[in-house]
Amino acid sequence: MQGPAASGKPKAGQETARGGPHLRAPWAGAATLRTGGGSSGRGGVSLSASRPERRRLCYSLHPLSRLRQGRGGRRMSSGSACSEGRAAALSARGSRIAGGARGLLDKGFDLYIADPFDRDRNPRGILNLGTSENKLCYDLIQERLTRPDMNYLQPHLLQYSDTQGIESFREEIAKFLTEYAKAPKALNPEHIVIMSGCCAVFATLSTVLCDPGDGYLIPTPYYGGINSKTWLYGGIQPVHVPLFSEVTDEESHPFQLTVEKLEAALQRAKEQGIRVRALILINPHNPLGDIYPAQLLKECLEFAHRYQLHVIIDEIYMLSVYDDTTFTSVLSLDCLPDPERTHFMWGFSKDFGMCGIRVGVLYTRSHEIRKAVNKLAVFHGCPGPVQYVLTQFLSDRDWLDNVYFPTNKKRLREAQNILVDGLVKIGIPVLKSSGGLYVWADFRKFLKSQTFEAEMELWWKFLDEKLLISPGKAFCCYEPGWFRMVFSDSVDKIYLGIQRLEQMLQTKTAKPVANKTSAVEDELSNSEDETSVNHSNTPLDEISEAYSDMKKIVVY
Numbered sequence: 001m002q003g004p005a006a007s008g009k010p011k012a013g014q015e016t017a018r019g020g021p022h023l024r025a026p027w028a029g030a031a032t033l034r035t036g037g038g039s040s041g042r043g044g045v046s047l048s049a050s051r052p053e054r055r056r057l058c059y060s061l062h063p064l065s066r067l068r069q070g071r072g073g074r075r076m077s078s079g080s081a082c083s084e085g086r087a088a089a090l091s092a093r094g095s096r097i098a099g100g101a102r103g104l105l106d107k108g109f110d111l112y113i114a115d116p117f118d119r120d121r122n123p124r125g126i127l128n129l130g131t132s133e134n135k136l137c138y139d140l141i142q143e144r145l146t147r148p149d150m151n152y153l154q155p156h157l158l159q160y161s162d163t164q165g166i167e168s169f170r171e172e173i174a175k176f177l178t179e180y181a182k183a184p185k186a187l188n189p190e191h192i193v194i195m196s197g198c199c200a201v202f203a204t205l206s207t208v209l210c211d212p213g214d215g216y217l218i219p220t221p222y223y224g225g226i227n228s229k230t231w232l233y234g235g236i237q238p239v240h241v242p243l244f245s246e247v248t249d250e251e252s253h254p255f256q257l258t259v260e261k262l263e264a265a266l267q268r269a270k271e272q273g274i275r276v277r278a279l280i281l282i283n284p285h286n287p288l289g290d291i292y293p294a295q296l297l298k299e300c301l302e303f304a305h306r307y308q309l310h311v312i313i314d315e316i317y318m319l320s321v322y323d324d325t326t327f328t329s330v331l332s333l334d335c336l337p338d339p340e341r342t343h344f345m346w347g348f349s350k351d352f353g354m355c356g357i358r359v360g361v362l363y364t365r366s367h368e369i370r371k372a373v374n375k376l377a378v379f380h381g382c383p384g385p386v387q388y389v390l391t392q393f394l395s396d397r398d399w400l401d402n403v404y405f406p407t408n409k410k411r412l413r414e415a416q417n418i419l420v421d422g423l424v425k426i427g428i429p430v431l432k433s434s435g436g437l438y439v440w441a442d443f444r445k446f447l448k449s450q451t452f453e454a455e456m457e458l459w460w461k462f463l464d465e466k467l468l469i470s471p472g473k474a475f476c477c478y479e480p481g482w483f484r485m486v487f488s489d490s491v492d493k494i495y496l497g498i499q500r501l502e503q504m505l506q507t508k509t510a511k512p513v514a515n516k517t518s519a520v521e522d523e524l525s526n527s528e529d530e531t532s533v534n535h536s537n538t539p540l541d542e543i544s545e546a547y548s549d550m551k552k553i554v555v556y
Contacts, residue, residue: 097232103224104459104474105130112468117493129497130468132286132437134320134353134488136411140404141353144396150389157384163377164370165194169387173361176394177346180319181329191363193373194387198316198347198360200380202229205343205362206236208372209277209310215239216278217265217309219257221440221475221482223286233376239276241265242478245431245442254431255288255440259299266307278310279303284317284327287475287484288440289433291321294328301330305337312343317436319351319405322412325434331363340366348390350437351408353488357386412437412487415494419487422498426505437488444481446505455480465504467497 090098102110108130117125144150164170170189178187195201210216212235218226219241230236241261245254262279269276281300283292292300304311313330321327329344336342344363348354359382364370394400416439420430423441431440447454452473458481459471472482487494 096235100228100231103228105224105470108463108468108470108474111463115466117466119492124466126463126466126468127493127497127500128468129486129489129493130470130484132350132484132486132488133355134350134408134412134437135490136415136488137353137404137408140407144393144399144404145389149392152388152392153385157388159384161381161384161387163381164374165192165382166384166387166391169194169391172391172394177331177361177363179397181315181331183329183331184334187331187363188365191365191370193362193364193370193377194382195360195362195377195380196382197349197358197380198314198345199225199229200377201345201347201360201362202226202312202314203233204373204376204380205312205345205364205369206230206278207234207376208369209312210234210236211275211277212236213275214277215269215274216280216312217241217262217269217276218280219243219261221255221287221472221477222280222282223314224474224476226280227476237274238476239265239269239274240476240478245479245482253290255290257292257296257300259303262300262303276307276309278312280312280314282314282316283330284315284321284435286317286436287438287470288431289436289438290431291325291327291434294326294333297328297330298333301333301337301342304341308338308341310341310343311338312345314345316345316347316350318346320408320412320437321435322409322416323434327435343369352393352404357390358382359386359390415487415489415491418491418494419485419498422495423485423501426498426502428501438484438486441483441485442481443483444479447481450480452480459483461504462501465500467500467504469497 109128112126112128112131115125116122117127167189170192173192173194174187174189177183178185193201195204206216206229210230214234215237216230217239220243227238230238241257242265243255243257243261247254247256251258266276279300281292281297283297284290285292301311303309311330315329318327318329330336330342331344342365345360346363347360348357349359362373364373416433420439423430423439427445429442431442433439443458444450446458448457455471455473459469462469469486470484472480472484475484485497
């Protein structure tokens with residue numbers, strides 16, 4: 001994993017405004033741990049040292065380890081990592097699993113569950129605009145799932161079934177994905193494995209592809225839950241490909257992924273002794289809401305092929321594109337450079353608002369990988385009655401095409417516009433997005449300092465105001481001050497969230513950092529389209545450049 005630039009050796013847990021946290025998983029297994037700069041000058045962590053020392057240092061470097069402390073550095077009593085009782089009760093592997101830091105997304109959700117907003121029963125509860133769930137079409141989903149054709153139960157649905165998934169369900173999914181992912185040829189149901197959610201797919205697939213201590217390339221920021229999914233079973237670590245909001249002369253938009261950045265990250269990992277086995281891509285992206293162009297997707301696949309890397313493509317938001325941007329699924333590409341190493345993931349949680357159903361889909365052409373994954377799928381099976389209901393659900397193409405998808409797209413677009421307009425009115429720039437259930441919002445001018453400590457302080461203030469949104473640190477972002485805000489909820493909740501946000505920013509935050517306010521206000525008053533803006537190349541210091549370049553960040 002790559003960390004930010006530092007002079008000399010970074011201290012444990014050191015963070016910088018430009019670089020972000022030095023990331024090293026507490027589960028790192030193989031040989032040596034050393035800290036210091038790689039060829040890029042942004043530093044990093046590699047492996048060495050004894051196992052106990054390695055665990056201590058890795059844990060201190062991990063950005064999520066601070067969750068084990070309360071505000072002001074107070075130690076949380078629950079989940080302490082090396083208690084005598086745990087050491088006596090658990091194996092080394094069990095201690096590693098139990099002692100892993102709880103992610104910020106999980107922590108925020110726990111706080112919400114303890115005090116959830118309810119319009120009638122708890123109007124001052126926590127309003128959740130942090131958890132990515134599509135709540136816009138529950139009325140449509142409920143009506144469809146309660147029709148008579150769903151009321152079916154035969155003995156075979158209550159008996160053991162193929163751990164790969166019931167054949168009729170896999171056949172229907174193959175037909176569905178062939179049509180909606182625009183596959184050039186009919187997809188093979190035998191290449192599909194059904195599990196209890198994409199979390200299970202990530203965990204099992206990474207386990208059979210990688211050994212403990214191996215790494216996978218992943219552009220940052222990214223959905224932070226992937227970290228726990230990949231280390232829980234396999235002890236596998238992320239190797240970050242840092243992306244930044246600053247737009248260079250060679251780039252067209254903020255946080256842009258390029259093959260050159262993949263190459264640089266892979267080289268740093270090699271220098272640190274990390275064996276990289278895979279590349280993970282999320283498309284549409286979480287949390288950026290970006291969609292990879294077909295050409296970039298092909299270039300990434302070619303890159304992986306050159307280095308014999310597996311490619312895991314998470315397309316769980318595939319059908320949650322709400323503007324006219326063309327989405328290209330990896331399943332639509334006719335000639336994959338390495339089809340046996342290209343693996344597709346999708347599920348029902350986001351596109352259909354069924355997070356509680358827990359159904360994930362893996363499509364892989366590799367017989368050996370399916371064979372290995374199926375051995376673990378026995379622990380992650382999807383109930384037979386659920387598979388039957390979803391088979392019926394997917395087979396109703398008329399309802400999907402004429403009712404659900406048009407309505408869902410319309411509601412997503414309207415909700416996104418409401419949130420973005422509200423944020424812009426209170427002075428918060430937003431990255432242009434085309435897919436997903438969220439926007440990536442820039443709160444940097446509200447930080448007391450450009451550090452992740454200041455970002456966490458702001459996050460706690462949001463929670464004090466009973467508003468849950470997700471900080472950039474939860475997505476391993478290398479720049480403090482970015483937050484993900486979910487818009488796929490009722491209009492009144494979006495308006496209430498904006499109201500609480502505005503009240504907090506007006507009364508509780510520090511004044512914006514000097515020299516930033518005018519640039520942001522100027523940009524907010526600029527109504528030109530992104531394509532019509534003339535970008536300035538005037539050299540500025542890092543902070544002022546980031547804000548004077550706000551035209552490249554897209555504010556609505």
